[in-house]
Amino acid sequence: xxxxxxxxxxxxxxxxxxxxxxxxxxxxxxxxxxxxxxxxxxxxxxxxxxxxxxxxxxxxxxxxxxxxxxxxxxxxxxxxxxxxxxxxxxxxxxxxxxxxxxxxxxxxxxxxxxxxxxxxxxxxxxxxxxxxxxxxxxxxxxxxxxxxxxxxxxxxxxxxxxxxxxxxxxxxxxxxxxxxxxxxxxxxxxxxx
Amino acid sequence: xxxxxxxxxxxxxxxxxxxxxxxxxxxxxxxxxxxxxxxxxxxxxxxxxxxxxxxxxxxxxxxxxxxxxxxxxxxxxxxxxxxxxxxxxxxxxxxxxxxxxxxxxxxxxxxxxxxxxxxxxxxxxxxxxxxxxxxxxxxxxxxxxxxxxxxxxxxxxxxxxxxxxxxxxxxxxxxxxxxxxxxxxxxxxxxxxxxxxxxxxxxxxxxxxxxxxxxxxxxxxxxxxxxxxxxxxxxxxxxxxxxxxxxxxxxxxxxxxxxxxxxxxxxxxxxxxxxxxxxxxxxxxxxxxxxxxxxxxxxxxxxxxxxxxxxxxxxxxxxxxxxxxxxxxxxxxxxxxxxxxxxxxxxxxxxxxxxxxxxxxxxxxxxxxxxxxxxxxxxxxxxxxxxxxxxxxxxxxxxxxxxxxxxxxxxxxxxxxxxxxxxxxxxxxxxxxxxxxxxxxxxxxxxxxxxxxxxxxxxxxxxxxxxxxxxxxxxxxxxxxxxxxxxxxxxxxxxxxxxxxxxxxxxxxxxxxxxxxxxxxxxxxxxxxxxxxxxxxxxxxxxxxxxxxxxxxxxxxxxxxxxxxxxxxxxxxxxxxxxxxxxxxxxxxxxxxxxxxxxxxxxxxxxxxxxxxxxxxxxxxxxxxxxxxxxxxxxxxxxxxxxxxxxxxxxxxxxxxxxxxxxxxxxxxxxxxxxxxxxxxxxxxxxxxxxxxxxxxxxxxxxxxxxxxxxxxxxxxxxxxxxxxxxxxxxxxxxxxxxxxxxxxxxxxxxxxxxxxxxxxxxxxxxxxxxxx
Numbered sequence: 016x017x018x019x020x021x022x023x024x025x026x027x028x029x030x031x032x033x034x035x036x037x038x039x040x041x042x043x044x045x046x047x048x049x050x051x052x053x054x055x056x057x058x059x060x061x062x063x064x065x066x067x068x069x070x071x072x073x074x075x076x077x078x079x080x081x082x083x084x085x086x087x088x089x090x091x092x093x094x095x096x097x098x099x100x101x102x103x104x105x106x107x108x109x110x111x112x113x114x115x116x117x118x119x120x121x122x123x124x125x126x127x128x129x130x131x132x133x134x135x136x137x138x139x140x141x142x143x144x145x146x147x148x149x150x151x152x153x154x155x156x157x158x159x160x161x162x163x164x165x166x167x168x169x170x171x172x173x174x175x176x177x178x179x180x181x182x183x184x185x186x187x188x189x190x191x192x193x194x195x196x197x198x199x200x201x202x203x204x205x206x207x208x
Numbered sequence: 209x210x211x212x213x214x215x216x217x218x219x220x221x222x223x224x225x226x227x228x229x230x231x232x233x234x235x236x237x238x239x240x241x242x243x244x245x246x247x248x249x250x251x252x253x254x255x256x257x258x259x260x261x262x263x264x265x266x267x268x269x270x271x272x273x274x275x276x277x278x279x280x281x282x283x284x285x286x287x288x289x290x291x292x293x294x295x296x297x298x299x300x301x302x303x304x305x306x307x308x309x310x311x312x313x314x315x316x317x318x319x320x321x322x323x324x325x326x327x328x329x330x331x332x333x334x335x336x337x338x339x340x341x342x343x344x345x346x347x348x349x350x351x352x353x354x355x356x357x358x359x360x361x362x363x364x365x366x367x368x369x370x371x372x373x374x375x376x377x378x379x380x381x382x383x384x385x386x387x388x389x390x391x392x393x394x395x396x397x398x399x400x401x402x403x404x405x406x407x408x409x410x411x412x413x414x415x416x417x418x419x420x421x422x423x424x425x426x427x428x429x430x431x432x433x434x435x436x437x438x439x440x441x442x443x444x445x446x447x448x449x450x451x452x453x454x455x456x457x458x459x460x461x462x463x464x465x466x467x468x469x470x471x472x473x474x475x476x477x478x479x480x481x482x483x484x485x486x487x488x489x490x491x492x493x494x495x496x497x498x499x500x501x502x503x504x505x506x507x508x509x510x511x512x513x514x515x516x517x518x519x520x521x522x523x524x525x526x527x528x529x530x531x532x533x534x535x536x537x538x539x540x541x542x543x544x545x546x547x548x549x550x551x552x553x554x555x556x557x558x559x560x561x562x563x564x565x566x567x568x569x570x571x572x573x574x575x576x577x578x579x580x581x582x583x584x585x586x587x588x589x590x591x592x593x594x595x596x597x598x599x600x601x602x603x604x605x606x607x608x609x610x611x612x613x614x615x616x617x618x619x620x621x622x623x624x625x626x627x628x629x630x631x632x633x634x635x636x637x638x639x640x641x642x643x644x645x646x647x648x649x650x651x652x653x654x655x656x657x658x659x660x661x662x663x664x665x666x667x668x669x670x671x672x673x674x675x676x677x678x679x680x681x682x683x684x685x686x687x688x689x690x691x692x693x694x695x696x697x698x699x700x701x702x703x704x705x706x707x708x709x710x711x712x713x714x715x716x717x718x719x720x721x722x723x724x725x726x727x728x729x730x731x732x733x734x735x736x737x738x739x740x741x742x743x744x745x746x747x748x749x750x751x752x753x754x755x756x757x758x759x760x761x762x763x764x765x766x767x768x769x770x771x772x773x774x775x776x777x778x779x780x781x782x783x784x785x786x787x788x789x790x791x792x793x794x795x796x797x798x799x800x801x802x803x804x805x806x807x808x809x810x811x812x813x814x815x816x817x818x819x820x821x822x823x824x825x826x827x828x829x830x831x832x833x834x835x836x837x838x839x840x841x842x843x844x845x846x847x848x849x850x851x852x853x854x855x856x857x858x859x860x861x862x863x864x865x866x867x868x869x870x871x872x873x874x875x876x877x878x879x880x881x882x883x884x885x886x887x888x889x890x891x892x893x894x895x896x897x898x899x900x901x902x903x904x905x906x907x908x909x910x911x912x913x914x915x916x917x918x919x920x921x922x923x924x925x926x927x928x929x930x931x932x933x934x935x936x937x938x939x940x941x942x943x944x945x946x947x948x949x950x951x952x953x954x955x956x957x958x959x960x961x962x963x964x965x966x967x968x969x970x971x972x973x974x975x976x977x978x979x980x981x
Contacts, residue, residue: 144325
């Protein structure tokens with residue numbers, strides 16, 4: 016019966032994505048205050064004046080695993096001026112726990128926090144669909160890039176072009192981000208249902 | 209009845225599986241089957257390479273297909289996977305034969321239970337078929353077909369699958385079909401959408417706007433007609449799936465009737481050089497009637513840039529002067545980095561420009577009420593001795609020049625503080641606008657005879673003010689300057705721009721020249737003998753005329769009240785009007801006092817002053833608003849988007865010419881140009897024809913970015929009109945401050961033709977059309 020209701024709700028003639036508010040390029044980024052794996056709170060407002068990179072992640076996803084095996088995220092972050100750029104990972108996986116994130120962080124040895132979003136509130140406010148799904152927010156809190164980490168979904172390209180690096184460098188240099196949206200690739204974010 | 213339909217009918221265990229299982233494929237070699245996507249030791253997908261021949265003749269065509277069998281609940285992805293996932297990929301290696309593109313059956317739609325993520329693909333069993341042509345020279349016993357398959361296999365979590373499938377087909381004198389496999393392929397290919405051209409359908413898309421605006425949603429209608437105008441059957445759930453369209457997200461159709469669909473989508477924030485096309489697959493019919501699958505493609509509309517396209521968004525709150533100091537270098541000599549050619553005028557030329565510009569200001573609508581007043585005063589005075597007229601002309605000119613110097617002082621002071629200012633900047637301050645309104649209302653009431661100006665307190669209301677003191681003339685001069693500033697006349701922008709970027713002495717000199725120009729008409733009256741005599745004779749008409757002029761002044765306040773609306777919103781307008789009523793009351797009290805004497809008079813004036821101060825304190829608190837969506841009039845203005853340098857660059861990069869209108873609500877010249885030129889159909893058609901990205905930089909409120917941009921082109925005020933060509937983005941053309949439709953159309957045409965040659969323009973024209981600055 017429930018399925019029938021769902022089917023009716025989806026509407027026999029309805030096509031297209033449901034209307035959730037997303038983080039839109041050129042618009043102020045949705046604000047948030049979320050705890051990380053160590054219980055420390057992070058809010059978007061506290062990072063005003065710095066460029067914020069948000070990385071939707073899930074250690075169980077093969078795409079994320081591939082990028083962590085090749086240190087994509089850490090290498091990208093190392094290329095930025097630490098005073099100007101903040102990197103925040105977000106895990107919106109329904110069954111994720113702070114302990115899991117902490118263990119994974121220890122294992123991989125990356126420096127940035129993993130924001131705990133098992134409720135999916137933050138993920139859905141941004142419209143995060145995949146892991147990885149990346150957002151770059153400028154000093155004023157405006158979304159300047161949303162999409163994939165790079166142009167290499169299959170991990171076969173010897174020299175992938177890193178979209179996040181391009182975007183952050185452009186924002187810091189006061190330039191236009193050449194491609195402000197790309198199609199993110201990866202696993203579906205495993206939201207609580 | 210295919211397996212997919214049976215699944216829709218809810219039968220567990222899919223007839224399709226049975227059908228496929230029933231086909232023996234006894235001769236399926238081991239190398240042509242593989243499993244992958246290991247999940248806790250169990251593979252989730254099996255792939256097999258099938259062919260519909262058992263022997264092939266060189267030069268003949270046959271079909272090969274990769275069959276996927278998936279565990280229940282698992283799926284692989286279509287060529288557009290949707291919100292996540294990855295397109296299934298088959299890389300062929302077929303020496304001795306060539307393989308055509310994969311034929312993708314119409315996919316299923318998968319949604320997470322919260323409806324948040326939608327993907328497209330296949331579950332159960334799916335076959336991706338391709339045509340293969342054995343080459344004429346294929347003689348060597350057998351053809352080898354190899355397929356390297358990559359698929360992302362997902363249930364809740366995802367596992368990448370890699371399959372290496374290979375088999376050989378004997379080459380012989382004739383092609384022998386495998387009927388069973390051919391039937392399976394036929395069933396699968398029947399679900400592959402056909403191009404409209406093949407099916408005889410016609411499609412047309414009509415959007416509700418002439419352009420897609422980057423970052424914004426769009427709507428429209430799609431009409432589909434069957435072969436020979438036949439009706440199109442009804443549709444049922446998930447009947448349309450868009451392919452990935454560069455520049456467009458979330459494209460969807462809603463059925464409104466047979467063959468009639470509503471189009472909804474959202475343009476991505478980056479402008480695409482080529483107009484995006486609506487492309488996708490359509491499934492007509494229902495499970496009961498059977499389906500028909502079509503491949504739809506139709507042009508949408510050209511894309512134009514919007515604010516915040518990968519750039520700084522519209523300023524949510526206008527920066528305060530303090531912010532501007534932080535954000536903008538002072539417009540000093542060094543700050544004008546790349547001035548346009550006009551900035552290279554010397555001081556002498558600037559003074560000439562300023563003088564003529566000032567004289568031209570007399571022809572602008574802003575100054576008209578004051579001019580009329582002055583003319584009225586003079587007609588009365590010419591009957592008296594010339595010396596008195598000269599004195600008044602001098603007082604008027606003095607008032608003008610003193611105010612100009614005050615303005616210059618203001619400019620210098622603000623500049624010393626490090627902020628950038630521009631001509632007309634005082635109108636960005638609500639208190640200033642309120643002050644000017646108060647003066648105008650008081651002036652008007654004075655003309656109506658509510659009170660008299662001057663020390664002649666015994667004069668009764670309505671009696672002609674004989675003294676018409678010199679202070680009065682000087683006051684008119686002040687008012688003339690104040691009202692003239694919003695009308696930045698041609699030539700004036702250049703002179704003032706020059707002054708603003710120069711040293712203090714130059715600023716003072718230029719403003720003085722400007723004042724002299726403004727005072728010129730009345731100075732001429734004095735200096736040219738006999739000219740004053742030409743003015744009409746005074747008489748009883750003058751009293752009436754004076755009162756009519758009062759209404760002209762009130763009309764001017766209406767405009768200023770509207771300016772206040774732009775600065776401080778509806779609340780600000782209401783506060784201002786309340787204050788103006790109080791001003792009216794004060795002038796009336798003052799007029800009453802004039803008719804009295806001694807203590808009473810003092811008391812009345814004191815009460816009047818008290819009312820003025822109290823009402824001022826109560827009402828004059830204006831909260832500056834963010835940019836209000838001032839309804840831009842005219843069809844062209846509807847195409848306009850807020851100016852943003854990043855958006856401009858994006859549009860240029862996309863090969864669009866750009867027109868930027870630097871304007872302000874309090875700038876009458878700007879409004880005049882917008883209404884009489886920019887809003888015409890001719891200009892609109894030119895903009896649409898040349899795909900012009902039209903930006904409006906609204907300087908009604910302080911905006912350091914706009915101030916800096918004006919300074920860059922040697923201007924200090926609005927209007928300024930820039931035309932940028934994608935072929936010469938660093939060489940903007942600055943149009944004159946008084947526009948004509950021809951001027952605008954020609955400029956955008958030149959800009960469009962000067963597109964880089966790769967975009968189909970010719971660089972030859974650039975040199976001709978765009979003066980190198």
